[in-house]
Amino acid sequence: MMKLSLGPILWFWSRQTVFDFYANAAEWPVDTIYLGEAVCSRRRELKPDDWFDLARDLKACGKDVVLSTQTLIESEADLRRLRRICDQNEFAVEANDQSALQVAIRNNLPFITGPSMNIYNVATLKILAKQGLKGWNLPVELGKETLEQLIRGLESEGLDVPSEVFAWGFLPLAWSSRCFTARHYNLPKDNCEFRCIEHPDGMELRSRESEELFRINGISTLSGSRYDLMRELPDMQRMGVSTVRLSPEHLDMDEVVNRFDQARRGETPASDPLQLVEAPPCNGYWYGKPGMELVG
Template sequence: MSLPETMQLSLGPVLFYWTRERYADFYREAADWPVEIVYLGESVCSRRRDMKLDDWLGLGRELTQSGKQVVLSSQTLIESEADLRDLRRLCDNGEFRIEANDQSALQRLSAARLPFVAGAALNLYNPATIAVMARAGMQRWHAPVEMSRNDLARLLADCRSEGLDQPCEVFAHGHLPLAWSSRCFTARHHRKPKDRCQFVCRQHPEGLALRSQESKEVFTLNGIQTLSGACQDLRHEVSDMAGMGVGVARLSPRAEGMAGVVAAFDAARRGELSAPDPLALVEAEICDGYWHARPGMDNSRATTAP
């Protein structure tokens, strides 16, 4: 059965540090993928300066010509006046909507009366907060990544009852962004100071796995950002997500296998996904625990698969 046309797919910002050539190749391919929304920009670390704002704007124009809705993501952890200057330039770009990932971006955008997308890091948990954000110019909001399916369903129902119709976005595939720190854990792993890191995170285009003594991947280190060790995969929940009112499923870019991820979610929203199976779309452990109100690293299908 076909799902509502309002269910869209988005490609989140690249969280890892890639070369300019890899970015160009990735978005050249993404222009032909069945995603409606593409987020661009550096949302993790201000030291990753290879891609300037003009470079992101150039990519945005090319993707717009391919029919994509482009959004520029702001940095999640602002640490300096230089970061604020870059943020002001981003918010004042004059072409593309911004995903606000911290209060600095929110203040800048609301003061300028510019429409924006509220990122997951803003932690929107109740209709009262969503109403405040809507009055400030919010056009779409991303649910907190740890919010369960049932809690989100109640929140969406409450929003509808209060006349709040801004679309909700859910992190449907990728390593879950969990925390940000003023420390750079990747640099520390390589025994380098943060301000002389030599950009060692580029050696890990899909992050650096942090394993427990039992060799289980607990976290993925990505510079100052900590991600889940396992990769969230909600492809078999897409029908339910659409039914409860989720407007957008976000897919977080990976260096390898992303075309297959997009194809699987596109099939899922069209009701053409094959029967549930435990196979991963990418070479990583799978999780969906938060969605099912369980520990985030749990995989519900690992226990139910034949």
């Protein structure tokens, strides 16, 4: 049966909110949980030791735990934090940029590539498989046609490298050295007053026609529409997808997990996942169309 994973929390939440979220997640029917700060180095509500303690607690609850790395490395301090994550042998890591990839390979640490990694062909996966790759995420802008080609290509090469698909949540699209949340408040990035914590699911960015185009989340820009591939799970099972990823939001995430759990078991949920934050659904990328479109 296809697995469910919880991606890393992409938003800036308080320390207690994070602990409460994972205390609940320990009871949810998810198989894998990704932990760590993947967006901004200034978000320090949790220290590295806190993440390690959470990882051990969740592992004791029967979850597979993967430590996620920062997507945009900008300084020596960022590299030190990355090395700290990779200087352990208890957990695999999710490499979200080339720096993490190199450190994990150098340390002979099992790694999974995150959806921000540019993996578009079997040749890349074949090279990484020889260096410790234990799983890979389809880049969010790619669809089912490319995914099926890659899975079949891996099979033809005799490579058992499980694939994972981002299936629910706001799509992380881009990262910048500039902090857009700080700019919104007319603050410098290095003195941002941690305003992201006031927006637990990001800030809406609308067009002049009031269409929600993006969500601003510090240095990260996400889709304004929420990606929802729950109805596409049968396609994924047919293709041989190993895991579907659900991206955390701060309210009623258990409802989303339970509905996806029903869907992967072949049951038809009574309704689609709750729209926890008011936003239109989308699935365009899956069908090779503009990402914000909704097909079907």
